[in-house]
Amino acid sequence: MSEEYITIDAARLENYAFEMLVGAGVPMDRAALVSRSLVEANLRGVDSHGVQLLNFYIEHMKQGCMDLHTSGSIVTESGGCMTYDAENGIGQVISDICCDHAIRLAKENGIALVTVRNSNHFGAAAFWSQKIARAGLIGMTMCNATPLVPPWQGKEPRFGTNPICMALPGAPETGWLLDMATTTVAMGKIFKANFSGEPTIPAGWAFDSEGTPTTDTQKAIKGMPMPLGGYKGSGLAFMVEILVAVLSGGAMSTEVGGVRIRTRPMRCGQMFLGIDVERYMPIEVFNARMEQLIGLVKATPAAPGYEEVLVAGEPEWRHARHRRLHGVPLSKGVWENLARTASIVQAKPPAVESQKL
């Protein structure tokens, strides 16, 4: 099934996002940060965390569900530990500040963990781990999210997709970068199977609405995503919830709202961890060891049906290289939704040409 797409240069897309956010009342420096974080996700091929989120963000902003001006505040700071209250600020603004705290505290103490409450959607976790990594640290990011996923053996949602993300210092285009939801696949893959007319999805992806595992695409889209690999994914989601919500004193599990829930603040929790590699070994040695390990893993003979072994982050860097040169493709549907949102905030969509992909 073919679908109509537009393709747009990343810088123009970022500027469009910026103008929409400014139109929604976001101060200019903050609008620049949010638009950069979203377009960065599009560049990496993670379109679920790209500019299509603006429709939800701006709706939340217009409803008065988010404080566009607060910078949040430190609740406690002690050694490498900090609790931060986002005060319902913009997720990216809070995350930027909290990554700076994590970097500062990790440089002072060798390792630091900043846990954040009362925050909002921060885009893709990778953006923040990468910020920490650029300071010469191992960066880890986690967050909770709208409850969509049942605990194993349960049939009602209790956890979000609660991602685990780690980025490493070193050249940004040659490294390793993990950013994974603790579900087998994102809901987006199930929606895509439906859109593509696939009657079935692989086992292990989803439950129906009654909590029974299903491979029926139609039942899955009305159902719930499955925790990664079953009970272990449930355990990982719970681990994330502890570090971002129990420890932060923030909203837990069903107390968390969501970007698609219009009437109340999201109140999600986030966690930023920095590890100062230089306390363990010179960064050049660490990078050389990573290069050796990546080389060893990539040299694994490919299993039947595959051409090569990829390491975490590699597909996204390939996307980024291609999209920086050739522009970001967005489905016609996403583009038109953005245009509707743009009209509400008096922003003007840039001219683009549509094409079949």
Added chain:
Amino acid sequence: MSEEYITIDAARLENYAFEMLVGAGVPMDRAALVSRSLVEANLRGVDSHGVQLLNFYIEHMKQGCMDLHTSGSIVTESGGCMTYDAENGIGQVISDICCDHAIRLAKENGIALVTVRNSNHFGAAAFWSQKIARAGLIGMTMCNATPLVPPWQGKEPRFGTNPICMALPGAPETGWLLDMATTTVAMGKIFKANFSGEPTIPAGWAFDSEGTPTTDTQKAIKGMPMPLGGYKGSGLAFMVEILVAVLSGGAMSTEVGGVRIRTRPMRCGQMFLGIDVERYMPIEVFNARMEQLIGLVKATPAAPGYEEVLVAGEPEWRHARHRRLHGVPLSKGVWENLARTASIVQAKPPAVESQKL
């Protein structure tokens, strides 16, 4: 299929393990620690990490592959960061020392990460996270292990089962405890399916020896375990490898030996992380919040086919309660193997009665 079992009181089993280790030349305080760590795993129902490991441990010791007397040494210590060289010491001895360092450094700095190289098998990760947790900290433990698992899309082993483990402060019998390999299931479950005469195993458990996913039990036992949920499990195993092997300066991937490899040291890497909860909130508040979250998750209505929702660690605590009262069941095969090892080190098996389970 029924199997012959013996049942033995935990204290007697621990004493038997202790005598075997002393017979193998392990100093008494060290033998006590190792035997306690193994029997603790048996009590929790994690028999793969219980006394059956003694057969391998003692073989390694007799081959001179392990240094029974070293306590290892600090390579670097700075802020909350430490690199430790196990100097091929007993895994449990090194882990006990490194947990103490993690506790001390976390109390001083709020959070601490001790990474260890040149170590040996440390039993179950849970034992060490729980030790850190008893000091009032969130405890995390990871390790690498014998390469058995192919990276996703590859067909030769590059990673061990590389577990992720987290334990929490609070009453030991009421909490939450995650200890999971980053494969879908342990090899033991595949061996058990074979032993029980099951012709097939669930999809997602294993590859055949050529790296093709299989549900054929016979092909699976000659094959390789699958990373948890596919490519994401591969990413998690790699994350563990970075924290325990790249960062420690130790053996990586195929450089790691194993308890079943007789001719050379294991050289595995380990990591112990402590987070001082009191830097974030009073421990009583943290515990009350955990109780609330566990209650919320356990109150989830059960999915079809299940009676209740369990949280991580709950099945193991149930085992422990039962086995403390009624003894530890061990298969006749394991018991006889132990007796053979005992005869090599001049230890005398305690009298037990066999029964059908």
